[in-house]
Amino acid sequence: DYAAGHTWYSFYLSVVENDHAKAEAEGIKAIMLEPHYAISYHIIGLAYLAQRKFDKAIEQAVKAIDLDATLFLPYFLYGWCCIEKGEYDKAKELLTTSLNFSARHSWPLGFMALAQAQSGNMEEARSLVNEIIEKDKAQYFSCFGSVIGAAAINDIDLAIQFLEKGYENKDILIPIFAHLNVMPESLKNDERFLGFLRKYKFIE
DSSP: OHHHHHHHHHHHHHHTSOOHHHHHHHHHHHHHHOTTOHHHHHHHHHHHHHTTOHHHHHHHHHHHHHHOTTOHHHHHHHHHHHHHTTOHHHHHHHHHHHHHHTTSOHHHHHHHHHHHHHTTOHHHHHHHHHHHHHHHHHSOOOSHHHHHHHHHTTOHHHHHHHHHHHHHTTOTTGGGGGTOSSSOHHHHTOHHHHHHHHHTTSOO
């Protein structure tokens, strides 16, 4: 399936290679080949998000939702964009929908914790991170949302624990932390986080 190939190559380019312009081009190719594949719009939306083109990312998320209203990923993407824009109530609404369609996946859980923390609801944020911890004990999920949730409540030691476990489990999203420019400042500038990236040679 050529369209799916371009879609997932686009994802690889964004996450691993940090080449968002090329990722965007590959996503456009995928959509031209198969305009009804909702994931393609989500993936190209991630490329826009990584470039801080939030309105363009939201446009892609809406297109994905129009094609598949039960797919949790575009609600997650849209909610993440709203956090970056400071629209926390809208973010919470979208992330709630993402949680409902994903059996409370750790990605929207972590970003819901971020939305709650940044809007002043730290107690609720901590409760969500506790839920992530319990889920992580039962079954490994990609550490992406878990790390963001831990950083949201300023528990950087916990964030590093999630990163270490992610590395041990060969989590494909680990490289994104080396170049992601949309993450909590408490994590981005912390020496423990930078030390993790240096230890595994994600940065110099």
